[in-house]
Every structure is written in C-alpha cells, then in structure tokens.
Amino acid sequence: MKLATFNVNGIRSRIEEVNRLLNQVQPDVVGLQEIKCETSLFPYESFAGYYCSVSGQKGYNGVAICSRVQGSPLEILNEVESRSIGYVIGGLLIVNVYAPHGDARGTPKFVQKLNWFGKLRQRLQELLTTYSSIVIMGDFNVALEDIDVWDPLLLKDTVGTYAEEREEMLKLMEIGFVDVFRYLNPNASEYTWWDYTSGRAKRNQGLRIDYILVSENLLPSVRECHILRDLRVEKSFKPSDHVPVVCTLDLLPT
C-alpha cells in the first residue's frame, strides 16, 4: 500500500502537479492539505478512480483524503477550521491533518497551535483503543529536530522550531506513533517545504514539516519513504511551497 501526503497550497491551482503525483507515483491513498476551497468546489474530476472525502473551507485551510479503495469517513476533531479528516479503510484508520501554522512565542496563535496538538493527542489516544492500525499524515508545521532545518542557528526560536512545538509533537508521537521517514533514514537532512521568497527552493534551504506517522504495530510493514523534491525543482508547472511525502507499507489496500 502506497501512501502520499501533499500540502497543495490551493488545489485548484495545483491540478497539473497533482496529476503528476497520481500518474507517476500511483498512490493508493493521498492526503491533501490547504486545498483552500469549499467542499463543493473540490476538483473531484481530477481524481478519477479515487473516492475523495473532503472537508473544505472558503479561502483557507481545508483537507481531503482520496483513496482507491472505498472506506468510511470519520470525524477526527470537531473544529471550526477544516484541519483534520479521517477515513477508515478495512481495519486501517487514515488520519490527515493540517496543523496550525502558529506565530511567535507568546502570541495567541502560538498558544492555539500548542492546544490543537493537545486536542489531537487526546483524540488519537481514544482512537487507539478502537483502531490498532493508524496512519497519521499531513503538514504538522513543526521541524522535529535540527537536522530537519536548513540553518538551525538562523531559525532557532522561530515558527516550527520552538521547543514547545517540538515537545507537543513528540508527546503526540509518544502515545505510539513513529515518523516513517526518520525511522528509515536516521541521519538524512531532507526537506518538504521551502519558502517561496529569497530563492530558498533552488538552494535547498527548507524545513521538514510534512510527515507520515504510523502506529507502532505497523512498523514491520514499513518498506520505503521518499520526499519528492523533484516536484519543486521541476520547471514545467507552478509548484506548491511543499512537496509530497510518499511511504510504502507491505499491506494490501483492502
């Protein structure tokens, strides 16, 4: 089973890049973040062969899960902003999230981000009593370690590297989830997001803030995990500021 997560930064402006992902990678399940449209405006026609469960919102945020195998939608968090969505495929629960970006330490948005992680952790703890196999994918807006940051000194104590943010994400993982990319690549410095400004992408000055996490029972099934940096360097279309993360598990997509 091949899983992909992709913060598209506006799904209606990213059709070409999404087509490339679907055709080249042929994922069984795709989690999308920042679709930035209402549910009714989601381009379902671009996902032929997929069942799409969408939680949209006008202008901002918005998440979707598209799966080749039909499943059942599951509410993850009851929240005003569309930042989470769940989909149950057989015995596997897929959770797709778009964590709040946050702001500088001490601001309301900084506190909201930490609280959101706390709510998600509590909900996952509850879900782990029902679903033993859970995948959480998405844009967490946190670079867990300094090797996930192109210049840890320059970016010390900024959005995505604050110790409080890292602690919240680690607490979430400590209830029983593993970062698949780091598990397979203990020392790799690869990034999933580059600022549009200042030519960050071409100089590979980015952060790793998009993840696929699996519940510990799934670790024996983990085979591969790749970050598709080519999609940002590619000149043939306008890219998102994020690139997809793709993981392969030895599970049948049923």
Next chain:
DNA sequence: ATGGTTGTGCAACAA
C-alpha cells in the same frame, strides 16, 4: 533592503 512569493478573491490576510 524591516526586503522576498503565492493563493484566495478582490482588499487584505495567511502562510
């Protein structure tokens, strides 16, 4: 250079 770019939606905000 208090800088730079993008999407949404049409001014300004969020990232």
